[in-house]
Amino acid sequence: MGSLPERMARPLRQDTVSGRLPPGARLPNRDELCQRDDASQVESVQRKRSQ
Known part of the structure; x- marks a missing residue:
């Protein structure tokens, strides 16, 4: 399925x-x-910070 950023960018x-x-x-x-x-937005920020 892909990571959140990948799912948002596709x-x-x-x-x-x-x-x-x-x-x-x-x-x-x-x-x-x-x-x-x-x-x-919390999920999107958490994912970005963890990368």
Whole structure:
């Protein structure tokens, strides 16, 4: 299934490659990413700090 950062990055990568996120488009902020991926901000921060 992959780590949380990998799971969060995969859809962004797919949206970029497919053209749904064109160059210069605004990327989702942390709140939007956490909501989309059903993750808490605490979980995302803990994962980042542990790496």
